Amino acid sequence: MRADRLLSLLLLxxxxxxxxxxxxxAELEVSVRTVYRDVEALGAAGVPVCxxxxxxxxxxxxxxxxTRLTGLTDAEAGSLFLAGAPGPARDLGLGAVVATARLKLEAALPAALADRARLVQDRFHLDAPAWFRDADPVPHLAEVARAVWEQRTLRVEYRRWSxxxxxxxxxxxxLVLKGGIWYLVAGAAPTAGSLRTYRVSRLLAVAETGGTFERPAGFDLAAHWEESSRRLEAALHQETALLRISPRAQRLLPMQFGAPGVRALEGAGEPDGAGWVEVELSVESRAVAVGDLLRLGPEAEVLGPPGLRAAVAEAVAALATRYLPQGPNR
Structure with missing residues (x-):
């Protein structure tokens, strides 16, 4: 570990x-005293540090x-694909490898290109997780990542949604990082039948069995994820709600409903005199849809289908009973 740090210091x-x-x-994430000792070690090794x-x-x-020690190792070269996402790289146990690879790349570039690379880093930053949500605890992520890389069979205990x-x-x-949440795509051993997706934070225990496996021929993780995401969205959005929404709700719709909200606004009708419009919004199951639509509060009215309108009205009535004053003085 110290040898890697000395090389990183030299490359810096x-x-x-x-x-x-x-x-x-600060760059090496060590104490100043450690820097003093490392500089002395470089000098003792013949590196002319002034x-x-x-x-x-x-x-x-x-x-x-x-120095000519700027060649990338296999691990460092592969890790460059994660160079724009230092947080996820740390989660995977590759933080130090990514940092060393980046320093080697900087040291190998001509001065003008190295300066431009640092300017890009100063001006652009990727922060993938959503706002106002704590990151999932993923204590087994590094073990899972190693098993993915080395094609090792895992014995896991996981918590179902129930x-x-x-x-x-x-x-x-x-492994896929979506909205700050890690997911594992895996087949069931020993047959590796139909693939399933597991939320890594729901893994309660992980252990290698000692066996390895062959990846399915032609398996494309990105293509599989895109297709499974489309299937999931189609399965979740089982109904289309007809809404009448205010100008304020028109601003909230994309933030609260994502892509379905954007599509709904793109197909909106003409606004009335107060700026309200009618939109068709894809929603999830009836119970989920009621809760989601109530988040719009008085800025939206559910016009249909009748069953959904009745369910929202029932929920509103229950809330009114709970919050409005009761008795003769109401």
Whole structure:
């Protein structure tokens, strides 16, 4: 581990020029005292690290010195696909590998391109998880990722949506990060029959069986995920609601209903004098749809189908009974 850190320190000085001990400590996620010891170790190994004293001082490499240790390992080269998502890379146990690969790439680039790469990093940042939602705890993610990579069969215990635990042997084929949530795509061992998707945070226990498996010929994780997502959306959105919504609800619809909300607005009718419009919105099962539509509050009226309108009216009546004053003084 220390050898990797020494290499990272060397590459930082080569690609960025002079850096202070606190700056190096922040980049390497170590203490300033550790930086002092690492600089001494580099000097003892023959690397010409110069120390400049004073307020503008710091460490730098002797003019003209460049290391040739910039070749990427297999793991570092593969990890570059995760370079734009440092948080997920850390979740997968690849944070240090991604950081080292990025530094090697910076050190190998001509100065002009390296400067431009740093400008891009300064100006663009990818933050995948949704707002106002804590990340799922995924204590077994690194184990699952290793099994995916090495094609090892897993014995898992997971919690179903109903809350009851289940045990199963799986052939883990791929991991997908969707909206800040990790999902595992896997087939059931030993037959690796129809593929299923498991939310990684619901895995209660994970252990390798000691066996390996062959991936299905031609399996494409991205294509499988896209197709299964389409099937899931079609299964979830079982009904179409006819709504009359206010101008405020028109702004809320895309935020609360995502793509179905956007499509509903694109097909909206002409606004009336108060700006209200009629839209057709794909909704989930009746019970879920009632709760979702009530989030729009008084900014929406359900016009149909009759069963959905009646269900919303029943829910509103129950809320009114609960919250309105009761008795002779109401």
């Amino acid at each position: 000085l080569q690609s960025r020029g002079g850096m202070t001990a606190p700056e190096l400590a 120390a400049d004293r004073g307020p503008a001082g710091g460490y730098r490499l002797m003019d003209g010195y460049r 809350g009851e635990p289940r045990r199963r042997e799986l052939h883990p084929l791929g």
